[in-house]
Amino acid sequence: MNKGMVILIVSVLSLLFACNAGENNETQTNTVTPINIEKGTDDINGTLSKQATAILNKKNDFLSSYKILESENELIIAIKVDFFQQFTEQKIEKKLEKELKEKLHTKKIKVSSDEKIYIEISKLENNEFTNTEKKKKFTKLKKLMKDNA
Amino acid sequence: MVFLSAFIIGGLICVIGQLLMDIYKFTPGHTLSILVVAGAVLGSIGWYDALIDFAGAGATVPITSFGNALVNGALNEADQHGLIGVVTGMFEVTSSGISAAIIFGMIGALIFKAKG
Amino acid sequence: MVQTQNSYKNLVTKKTDNPPILLNCMKAFVVGGFICVIGQALSYFYMYFFDFTEKTVGNPTVATLIFFTMLLTGFGFYDRIAQFAGAGTAVPVTGFGNAVISAAIEHRTEGYVQGVGGNMFKLAGSVILFGVFSAFVLALIKTILNLWGN
DSSP states (O other), X not given: OHHXXXXXXXXXXXXXXXXXXXXXXXXXXXXXXXXXTTTTTTOOOOHHHHHHHHHHTXXXXXXXXXXXXXXXXXXXXXXXXXXXXXXXXXXXXXXXXXXXXXXXXXXXXXXXXOHHHHHHHHHHTTOOSOHHHHHHHHHHHHHHHHTOO | OHHHHHHHHHHHHHHHHHHHHHTSOXXXXXXXXXXXXXXXXXXXXXXXXXXHHHHTHHHXXXXXXXXXXXXXXXXHHHHHHTTHHHHHHXXXXXXXXXXXXXXXXXXXXHHOOOOO | OHHHHHHHHHHHHHHHOOOOHHHHHHHHHHHHHHHHHHHHHHHHHHHHHSSOOTTTTHHHHHHHHXXXXXXXXXXXXXXXXXXXXXXXXXXXXXXXXXXXXHHHHHGGGGOIIIIIIHHTTTTHHHHHHHHHHHHHHHHHHHHHHHHHHO
């Protein structure tokens, strides 16, 4: 049974390491196009998003990727941090939100490290939704972020 | 990747439980109670939520998360309603794990026959 | 007389004192970790297809795991897995679920009120007691400290 245990452990661990290695190719270099609900994804005229992008692109040391959703001059930003920084994910989130609010001179910015928000914004990127549906999603996301009990 | 950290952290918490049972000869009841209290302690200083951010299900699946959920519920209510919130908050978040165990226990008793 | 009692005591401790600790820990690590990995997969499932956030996804994840525990317990497979894995199945919520569910199933013949209701919480009771009470005390302390700090 001892040998069997060793084989089991080794195979499980190597499976996990394999998955881990595969994922690393995904870390985006932050040339993400922010999604602006009003004007469609091609036209990044939302200057808020542009400014936010400029700021966030400099945070490569702990930010592994992010997604921006803009609607009526409000921003929702979903961030993903590097693996080992995940212990301090929430502090990073709060710090970023404060910094963005100061630099962009608006209070209508919400940053979330919650993966659900990231997933939902990624779904919107498929562009199969109408504008009204996207706006509904926006308000739903805001509600989800508040619900964090 | 979070699956790896879930595996490792979850495994480690189980190893702690195993050591408590093997070395200190605690019964499973003792061990689980100790772990729940540990979860509550770590939850009250904010470390358990950070662990959940790092390990995902590796921290929410072990029984330690019950303690964390209970403390968080109490603290959230206290934030909103002051000191009395501590008591009322406990019952708001009696954690889905406990409810699920009770409900499925009853369903199990209804459906299944006891094996010899 | 005392000498035979002492040597008997030594004999007993020598024969019963050797759980293979390292092997048990390895088994617990692998099985416990594996259950958590399943939990993580469930979490992603609920986050992707339903409206659960990272903060709230623990609830359906745990409930689903306990549901599976009910099936395993009801069909009789859980005990063998638990014997192999020790703390690997006892520490995750599956252990808690099994304790409640197996007691409920076993005592059904004694009636639902006395049998099921009266025996369900044999193990779970101490977990709930100490969980709730310690959370209460800790939250109380922290809230009072916060109030004083202000």
